[in-house]
Amino acid sequence: MKQVLTDLQARDLRHVWHPCSQMKDYEQFPPIVIKKGQGVWLYDENNHRYLDAVSSWWVNLFGHANPRISQVLSDQAFTLEHTIFANFTHEPAIKVAEKLVALTPEGLNKVFFADNGSSAIEVALKMSFQYHMQTGKTAKKRFLALTDAYHGETLGALSVGGVGLYNKVYQPLLLDTLRAQGPDCFRCPFQDKPESCHAQCIQYVEEELHAHHEEMTAVIIEPLIQAAAGMKMYPPIYLKRLRELCTAYDVHLIADEIAVGFGRTGTVFACEQAEISPDFMCLSKGLTGGYLPLSAVLTTDAIYNAFYDDYGTMKAFLHSHSYSGNPLACRVALEVLTMFEEEQVIDMIQNKGERMRALALEAFDQLPYVGEYRQIGLVGAIELVANYRTKEPFPNEARIGYQIYQRALAKGLLIRPLGNILYFMPPYIISDEEMGFMIHTTKETIVQFFEEWEGINCLNDNQHCPSS
Numbered sequence: 001m002k003q004v005l006t007d008l009q010a011r012d013l014r015h016v017w018h019p020c021s022q023m024k025d026y027e028q029f030p031p032i033v034i035k036k037g038q039g040v041w042l043y044d045e046n047n048h049r050y051l052d053a054v055s056s057w058w059v060n061l062f063g064h065a066n067p068r069i070s071q072v073l074s075d076q077a078f079t080l081e082h083t084i085f086a087n088f089t090h091e092p093a094i095k096v097a098e099k100l101v102a103l104t105p106e107g108l109n110k111v112f113f114a115d116n117g118s119s120a121i122e123v124a125l126k127m128s129f130q131y132h133m134q135t136g137k138t139a140k141k142r143f144l145a146l147t148d149a150y151h152g153e154t155l156g157a158l159s160v161g162g163v164g165l166y167n168k169v170y171q172p173l174l175l176d177t178l179r180a181q182g183p184d185c186f187r188c189p190f191q192d193k194p195e196s197c198h199a200q201c202i203q204y205v206e207e208e209l210h211a212h213h214e215e216m217t218a219v220i221i222e223p224l225i226q227a228a229a230g231m232k233m234y235p236p237i238y239l240k241r242l243r244e245l246c247t248a249y250d251v252h253l254i255a256d257e258i259a260v261g262f263g264r265t266g267t268v269f270a271c272e273q274a275e276i277s278p279d280f281m282c283l284s285k286g287l288t289g290g291y292l293p294l295s296a297v298l299t300t301d302a303i304y305n306a307f308y309d310d311y312g313t314m315k316a317f318l319h320s321h322s323y324s325g326n327p328l329a330c331r332v333a334l335e336v337l338t339m340f341e342e343e344q345v346i347d348m349i350q351n352k353g354e355r356m357r358a359l360a361l362e363a364f365d366q367l368p369y370v371g372e373y374r375q376i377g378l379v380g381a382i383e384l385v386a387n388y389r390t391k392e393p394f395p396n397e398a399r400i401g402y403q404i405y406q407r408a409l410a411k412g413l414l415i416r417p418l419g420n421i422l423y424f425m426p427p428y429i430i431s432d433e434e435m436g437f438m439i440h441t442t443k444e445t446i447v448q449f450f451e452e453w454e455g456i457n458c459l460n461d462n463q464h465c466p467s468s
Helices: 007-015 023-027 067-077 091-103 117-134 155-160 164-173 200-215 236-248 270-274 301-305 327-342 345-364 400-410 432-460
Strands: 034-038 041-044 049-052 110-114 142-146 178-180 216-221 252-256 280-283 295-299 370-376 379-387 421-424
Touching: 049 432, 067 327, 091 110, 091 295, 091 327, 110 117, 110 301, 117 155, 117 216, 117 252, 117 280, 117 295, 117 301, 142 155, 142 200, 155 164, 178 200, 200 216, 200 236, 216 236, 236 252, 236 270, 327 345, 345 370, 345 379, 345 432, 379 400, 379 432, 400 421, 400 432, 421 432
Parallel strands: 142 178, 142 216, 216 252, 252 280
Antiparallel strands: 034 041, 041 049, 110 295, 280 295, 370 379, 379 421
């Protein structure tokens, strides 16, 4: 039965095509009209509030309508809102570049600005390819990516993605990407424990490098967490061994830290935990604290120098965006980076991460349909399974995660699912009380859903329902 729509909902559905959505679902579950945000909360047009446990698609670091960030945005808007970035520059961009070089792993000295994560991936792919063309390695035309990888949704980014939900239909348009089996610690074929893991699964990448390195320009990876794949988490030693292999086989390493950068994994950047420096690092999402679109690609002097020549050689990197280096976004990013310096953010993330882990393990450890709770930094994920002993997954068409997501919203909690994985990635300012609400409400919703689900299944099968 269709819901009665508010005026704004009806107007939205008349014209707006929402991302990552089957719009037919909106007939039964119309879009929630958000009027304002404050801290970790979003408020709809009826003043119902929702704890934003996913940081509004992983971008919000310091809360909605953060006074400090909002103030500098306002000040910048009255000074310079935008300027062409070819042959022009401005102080916010210069300062952001300086801070990023200081924060990122050693050797990443050059910063190229774009305006979203997918664009950053496109930049890194193109730079890597063009570098090899301009240094005489003209056979290097292919990229290696992992199964279940996600790197964005422009065509180049989709080409190195490995989640069929997003790229299967576009296969005729995509680059011929090499693919290696990625790490899956929950279903590890080597039965490694995280504390004793030597990343035996890196052998799948090594096999591809051995066979194809002469035609391979770069390996691209999401460090420590394959996010859209279902928050698949793996230990730093995998990255360390991958860096060694890329160096040995003369292949670039592209670190896609778009989702995991800026403290999400408990360090400013995930690569720090493996003590590696990639050849390219792609950044976005949290860079502006959830305020404005901005991305950056950092790379080395050696790669930069392959493009540095007289104009007539046509070696320049002729890639641009109208909003490259936008002053508003750069000024906000500068404030976010300054907050990391001044407010002991990493200590805060680590302390709150420990509390979230303790609460979550207590809440979810004994639930029969929870196969695993896993966490790095302030990113936690619950993998729901049909059988926790065999780790058999629920069929995707059951949409278990989506149904729990709907029920949680009714209780004032936003935990948008990834298939049958529920995850937490809250703003760093979340309080102990708010974190308790997030964990408790998730548990309550899961328990209630499966009680209903078991009852319906038993009735359909003409069986007795299990005792409570």
